[in-house]
Amino acid sequence: MxxxxxxxxxxxxxxxxxxxxxxxxxxxxxxxxxxxxxxxxxxxxxxxxxxxxxxxxxxxxxxxxxxxxxxxxxxxxxxxxxxxxxxxxxxxxxxxxxVVEPGAVTAAAVTKNKQVGVIATRATTSTNAYARAIHAIDPSINVISEACPLLVPLAEEGWLHDRITDEIIMRYLDDLLEHDIDTLILGCTHYPLFRSEIRKLIGDKITLVNPAYxxxxxxxxxxxxxxxxxxxxxxxxxxxxxxxxxxxxxxxxxxxxxxxxxxxxxxxxxxxxxxx
Amino acid sequence: MxxxxxxxxxxxxxxxxxxxxxxxxxxxxxxxxxxxxxxxxxxxxxxxxxxxxxxxxxxxxxxxxxxxxxxxxxxxxxxxxxxxxxxxxxxxxxxxxxVVEPGAVTAAAVTKNKQVGVIATRATTSTNAYARAIHAIDPSINVISEACPLLVPLAEEGWLHDRITDEIIMRYLDDLLEHDIDTLILGCTHYPLFRSEIRKLIGDKITLVNPAYxxxxxxxxxxxxxxxxxxxxxxxxxxxxxxxxxxxxxxxxxxxxxxxxxxxxxxxxxxxxxxx
Incomplete structure (x- = not known):
C-alpha cells in the first residue's frame, strides 16, 4: 500500500x-x-x-x-x-x-440477561438488520425492536428536552422495558441526541449502545x-x-x-x- | 379545442x-x-x-x-x-x-375579523405563499402562520386521535388562537386527516379552510x-x-x-x- x-x-x-x-x-x-x-x-x-x-x-x-x-x-x-x-x-x-455491525457486536458483548432492545426508524426495524447481526454472533440473544418514527422529526424540531418528547419516548420504550432488556441500541444516527433524556427516563440499569461511537x-x-x-x-x-x-x-x-x-x-x- | x-x-x-x-x-x-x-x-x-x-x-x-x-x-x-x-x-x-391560491381566495372571502391563521410545513410557511396570495386579494388581512412539522409524521404514524397528538396540535395552535383568528387554513395536504381533531380542540367559532376541497x-x-x-x-x-x-x-x-x-x-x- x-x-x-x-x-x-x-x-x-x-x-x-x-x-x-x-x-x-x-x-x-x-x-x-x-x-x-x-x-x-x-x-x-x-x-x-x-x-x-x-x-x-x-x-x-x-x-x-x-x-x-x-x-x-x-x-x-x-x-x-x-x-x-x-x-x-x-x-x-x-x-x-x-453502522449496524459495530453496535451489534458491542450489544452482544455487554448483555448479561440476553435481552437486547433496538430503537430505530421503521425502515431499519423492518429489515431486521440488528437482530440478524446479533444472532450471527449469539443466536440465543432475544432482540426486541421498536420503530420510533417520531424521534427524527422531534430532533429536527429541536424538542430534545420536552415533556411531550419524554411521553413519546416512554410510549415507544414501554414494550421494551416489559421485556426486561438490559441493553438498548440507539439504532438511528439521530438518537444519540436523545441519550441524556433516555438515560433519565430508563435509569442506569440498562446499557445504552451508541452505534456512532x-x-x-x-x-x-x-x-x-x-x-x-x-x-x-x-x-x-x-x-x-x-x-x-x-x-x-x-x-x-x-x-x-x-x-x-x-x-x-x-x-x-x-x-x-x-x-x- | x-x-x-x-x-x-x-x-x-x-x-x-x-x-x-x-x-x-x-x-x-x-x-x-x-x-x-x-x-x-x-x-x-x-x-x-x-x-x-x-x-x-x-x-x-x-x-x-x-x-x-x-x-x-x-x-x-x-x-x-x-x-x-x-x-x-x-x-x-x-x-x-x-393548492395555494384556491384556499387563499376562500379564506379571504370568509374571514370577518381579518385574522387568518395558516398551519403548514416549515417549507410552506417559509415561502410565505399563503400570506402573499391573501394579500394580493386584501392587503388589510393579517395572516399568522405556524409551521407544524410534527403533524405529517404523526399522521403517517397513525396517531390521528391521540392525547399526545392533541397536546402537540394545541401547542402549535396556541399562538394562532391568541391572535383571535376566525379562519384557519389547513395548509398541508395531510392536515385534512386531522380536521375532526382540530375542530374538537378549537370549537366551532373558527372556519376551517381545506385547500384540497x-x-x-x-x-x-x-x-x-x-x-x-x-x-x-x-x-x-x-x-x-x-x-x-x-x-x-x-x-x-x-x-x-x-x-x-x-x-x-x-x-x-x-x-x-x-x-x-
Missing part, C-alpha cells in the same frame, strides 16, 4: 444530517484521519424508500466518493447499511464499514487490520482536513454541522448526485 | 401520498373527469428541499405527465406550488392550478373557463379512469390510496422519473 494511500481521507456518507454524529465520533476518536462527508439532502430521508432505490442512490454516492481518492468508506446511515452494504462493497472495492472504534480496527491508518498527525494549519458535500440545501447543512461537530464547517459544496 | 381533448385526463402530482386528499376531492366533486396521478415517492418529502431542486423535480414530473396526454395540471403539493408553479406553467403550456372547486371553474370540461359521464365499466404512477414503493402507495380514495386502487406503476 503506497504511503500516500494512508494519508487519504475516509469517505463517510448518509442520507442527510444524521451521519454527522458518526463523523463526530471519528473526529474525536481518530484525530489523524481526514474525512470527505456526503449528505444526500436532495433525497433525504432514506427510511421510507425501497431497496432498489437505496441501492441506486448508494452506488451513485460511492462513485462520487471514489473520485475523491478515499481509502475506506463508512456508511453512516442505518437504512443504507441495512439495504445496500453488499452493493457498496462491490462498487467501491476498498474497505467498507456500516462503536462504528468509529470499528473503523479504527479496520484501518489497523488493512494497514491504512494515517501515521502523521493532521497539521493544524491544513485548510480542509474535513470536506463536506451535499446534494441540496448546503447552508442549512453547514449550520447543523457546525452545531454538532467539534469544528466549524464553513462550506459544503452541492453535487449533482443524480448524474453519478 | 378538439372534442377528445375534453375527455383527456387531469394530471395531478405531489411529492408522495398527501396529494391523494386533493385527488379525492376531484373524484367527489368532478365525477366526470379522468385522473393521472403521480406521487414522487422516491424523493419524498419536498418540504425540506431547495427551490432549484423542487423546480427540477417538478419539471421532470410535468414532462412525464405531458406524455399521458393530459388537458390540465393540478399541483397537489403546497411546497411545489409555492416554489415551482411558474416553472410548471412554463413547462406545461396547458392550464395549471396549484377548494382546489377541486377551483379546478372546476378553470376547466369551465377553458371549455375543457368533460361532457360525457364516465362509463362505470371503463377499466382505468384513474391511473396512478409513483417513483418508488408502489405497494405501500396502493394500500394508502385505497384507504382514503372512494375507489379501490389495484396498481401503481413505477416510473424512473430522474430520466425525464
Amino acid at each position: 503506497p504511503g500516500d494511500m494512508k494519508s487519504a481521507p475516509i469517505g463517510v456518507f448518509d442520507s442527510g444530517l444524521g451521519g454527522l454524529t458518526v463523523a463526530r465520533e471519528i473526529m474525536r476518536n481518530l484525530p489523524r484521519e481526514r474525512i470527505v462527508y456526503f449528505g444526500d439532502t436532495a433525497r433525504v430521508p432514506y427510511g421510507n424508500k425501497s431497496k432498489p432505490t437505496i441501492v441506486r442512490y448508494s452506488r451513485q454516492i460511492v462513485r462520487f466518493l471514489m473520485q475523491q481518492e478515499i481509502k475506506a468508506i463508512v456508511i453512516a446511515c442505518n437504512t443504507a447499511t441495512a439495504l445496500a452494504i453488499d452493493e457498496v462493497k462491490e462498487e467501491a472495492g476498498i474497505p467498507v464499514i456500516g 462503536e462504528t468509529a472504534k470499528g473503523l479504527e480496527r479496520m484501518l489497523a487490520a488493512c494497514n491504512l491508518e494515517n501515521e502523521a498527525p493532521l497539521n493544524p494549519d491544513e485548510p480542509y482536513p474535513y470536506r463536506f458535500f451535499v446534494s441540496d440545501e448546503a447552508e442549512r447543512f453547514t449550520e447543523f454541522a457546525s452545531s454538532i461537530l467539534p469544528v466549524d464547517v464553513k462550506k459544503a459544496r452541492i453535487i449533482p448526485i443524480e448524474e453519478y | 378538439p372534442g377528445d381533448m375534453k375527455s383527456a385526463p387531469i394530471g395531478v402530482f405531489d411529492s408522495g401520498l398527501g396529494g391523494l386528499t386533493v385527488a379525492r376531492e376531484i373524484m367527489r366533486n368532478l365525477p366526470r373527469e379522468r385522473i393521472v396521478y403521480f406521487g414522487d415517492t422516491a424523493r419524498v418529502p419536498y418540504g425540506n428541499k431547495s427551490k432549484p431542486t423542487i423546480v427540477r423535480y417538478s419539471r421532470q414530473i410535468v414532462r412525464f405527465l405531458m406524455q399521458q396526454e393530459i388537458k390540465a395540471i393540478v399541483i397537489a403539493c403546497n411546497t411545489a406550488t409555492a416554489l415551482a408553479i411558474d416553472e410548471v406553467k412554463e413547462e406545461a403550456g396547458i392550464p395549471v392550478i396549484g 377548494e382546489t377541486a372547486k377551483g379546478l372546476e371553474r378553470m376547466l369551465a373557463a377553458c371549455n375543457l370540461e368533460n361532457e360525457a359521464p364516465l362509463n362505470p365499466d371503463e377499466p382505468y379512469p384513474y391511473r396512478f404512477f409513483v417513483s418508488d414503493e408502489a405497494e405501500r402507495f396502493t394500500e394508502f390510496a385505497s384507504s382514503i380514495l372512494p375507489v379501490d386502487v389495484k396498481k401503481a406503476r413505477i416510473i424512473p422519473i430522474e430520466e425525464y
Whole structure:
C-alpha cells in the first residue's frame, strides 16, 4: 500500500444530517484521519424508500466518493447499511464499514440477561438488520425492536428536552422495558441526541449502545487490520482536513454541522448526485 | 379545442401520498373527469428541499405527465406550488392550478375579523405563499402562520386521535388562537386527516379552510373557463379512469390510496422519473 494511500481521507456518507454524529465520533476518536462527508439532502430521508432505490442512490454516492481518492468508506446511515452494504462493497472495492455491525457486536458483548432492545426508524426495524447481526454472533440473544418514527422529526424540531418528547419516548420504550432488556441500541444516527433524556427516563440499569461511537472504534480496527491508518498527525494549519458535500440545501447543512461537530464547517459544496 | 381533448385526463402530482386528499376531492366533486396521478415517492418529502431542486423535480414530473396526454395540471403539493408553479406553467403550456391560491381566495372571502391563521410545513410557511396570495386579494388581512412539522409524521404514524397528538396540535395552535383568528387554513395536504381533531380542540367559532376541497372547486371553474370540461359521464365499466404512477414503493402507495380514495386502487406503476 503506497504511503500516500494512508494519508487519504475516509469517505463517510448518509442520507442527510444524521451521519454527522458518526463523523463526530471519528473526529474525536481518530484525530489523524481526514474525512470527505456526503449528505444526500436532495433525497433525504432514506427510511421510507425501497431497496432498489437505496441501492441506486448508494452506488451513485460511492462513485462520487471514489473520485475523491478515499481509502475506506463508512456508511453512516442505518437504512443504507441495512439495504445496500453488499452493493457498496462491490462498487467501491476498498474497505467498507456500516453502522449496524459495530453496535451489534458491542450489544452482544455487554448483555448479561440476553435481552437486547433496538430503537430505530421503521425502515431499519423492518429489515431486521440488528437482530440478524446479533444472532450471527449469539443466536440465543432475544432482540426486541421498536420503530420510533417520531424521534427524527422531534430532533429536527429541536424538542430534545420536552415533556411531550419524554411521553413519546416512554410510549415507544414501554414494550421494551416489559421485556426486561438490559441493553438498548440507539439504532438511528439521530438518537444519540436523545441519550441524556433516555438515560433519565430508563435509569442506569440498562446499557445504552451508541452505534456512532462503536462504528468509529470499528473503523479504527479496520484501518489497523488493512494497514491504512494515517501515521502523521493532521497539521493544524491544513485548510480542509474535513470536506463536506451535499446534494441540496448546503447552508442549512453547514449550520447543523457546525452545531454538532467539534469544528466549524464553513462550506459544503452541492453535487449533482443524480448524474453519478 | 378538439372534442377528445375534453375527455383527456387531469394530471395531478405531489411529492408522495398527501396529494391523494386533493385527488379525492376531484373524484367527489368532478365525477366526470379522468385522473393521472403521480406521487414522487422516491424523493419524498419536498418540504425540506431547495427551490432549484423542487423546480427540477417538478419539471421532470410535468414532462412525464405531458406524455399521458393530459388537458390540465393540478399541483397537489403546497411546497411545489409555492416554489415551482411558474416553472410548471412554463413547462406545461396547458392550464395549471396549484393548492395555494384556491384556499387563499376562500379564506379571504370568509374571514370577518381579518385574522387568518395558516398551519403548514416549515417549507410552506417559509415561502410565505399563503400570506402573499391573501394579500394580493386584501392587503388589510393579517395572516399568522405556524409551521407544524410534527403533524405529517404523526399522521403517517397513525396517531390521528391521540392525547399526545392533541397536546402537540394545541401547542402549535396556541399562538394562532391568541391572535383571535376566525379562519384557519389547513395548509398541508395531510392536515385534512386531522380536521375532526382540530375542530374538537378549537370549537366551532373558527372556519376551517381545506385547500384540497377548494382546489377541486377551483379546478372546476378553470376547466369551465377553458371549455375543457368533460361532457360525457364516465362509463362505470371503463377499466382505468384513474391511473396512478409513483417513483418508488408502489405497494405501500396502493394500500394508502385505497384507504382514503372512494375507489379501490389495484396498481401503481413505477416510473424512473430522474430520466425525464
